[in-house]
Amino acid sequence: MSIEVLVLFYSRHGATAKMASLIARGVEEVEGVQAKIRTVPTISTVCEAIEDNIPDDGALYASLDDLKNCHGLVLGSPTRFGNMAAPLKYFLDSTSNLWLSGALIGKPAAVFTSTSSMHGGQETTLTSMMLPLLHHGMLLAGLPYSETSLLETTSGGTPYGASHLAGTDNTRKLDEHESKLCIALGKRVATLAKKLNS
Ligand SMILES: Cc1cc2nc3c(=O)[nH]c(=O)nc-3n(C[C@H](O)[C@H](O)[C@H](O)COP(=O)(O)O)c2cc1C
Numbered sequence: 001m002s003i004e005v006l007v008l009f010y011s012r013h014g015a016t017a018k019m020a021s022l023i024a025r026g027v028e029e030v031e032g033v034q035a036k037i038r039t040v041p042t043i044s045t046v047c048e049a050i051e052d053n054i055p056d057d058g059a060l061y062a063s064l065d066d067l068k069n070c071h072g073l074v075l076g077s078p079t080r081f082g083n084m085a086a087p088l089k090y091f092l093d094s095t096s097n098l099w100l101s102g103a104l105i106g107k108p109a110a111v112f113t114s115t116s117s118m119h120g121g122q123e124t125t126l127t128s129m130m131l132p133l134l135h136h137g138m139l140l141a142g143l144p145y146s147e148t149s150l151l152e153t154t155s156g157g158t159p160y161g162a163s164h165l166a167g168t169d170n171t172r173k174l175d176e177h178e179s180k181l182c183i184a185l186g187k188r189v190a191t192l193a194k195k196l197n198s
Contacts (some may be wrong), residue, residue, distance in 0.1 A: 076112040108196065111130055
């Protein structure tokens with residue numbers, strides 16, 4: 001059986017999207033596991049956004065079936081006032097039927113985020129994304145301190161999930177520790193998904 005880990009994210013300026021690519025790389029370091037990268041559409045402040053089903057560039061939009069069919073999930077969002085971004089929350093709020101049927105119960109999951117400032121809410125955003133996943137009965141994984149980058153980083157990287165300090169102009173690149181921790185997180189969820197489905 002082919003094991004699939006869904007890397008689902010929202011990104012407006014690209015920092016969280018870069019993290020998603022590294023996480024997918026980590027997923028695919030585990031033999032027999034494939035990463036599926038998906039995003040969510042931007043939403044309007046005044047009404048439901050009417051968008052094409054296929055984005056102009058980047059990852060395809062996620063469907064509820066992507067969630068239902070995956071064996072593991074890594075969920076990412078830029079920090080917005082210490083919380084996940086509205087487009088991702090909007091998508092998660094459409095998952096009631098999956099919750100009713102228990103479709104995500106027992107699947108491994110992890111979270112990642114990008115911020116402009118060092119203490120601008122990485123941990124709170126990571127935990128904000130964990131809450132709906134716990135309601136769905138998912139099994140949350142963080143990062144263990146055996147990943148030595150957690151001890152050495154002076155920017156992003158937390159035991160609650162991967163994180164990135166993008167800087168006030170959002171141009172700071174993912175550094176070595178942040179990148180290693182993204183890959184480690186993808187690998188960890190992939191390893192769990194494989195074990196739980198073997
Ligand atoms: C409405 C809004 C709120 C934000 N709130 C925060 C915040 O609370 N803390 C922080 O450090 N950065 C905040 N940011 C900055 C973004 O989190 C940061 O630029 C992030 O790297 C963007 O990721 P992206 O390139 O994937 O869109 C905010 C940005 C916007 C537009």
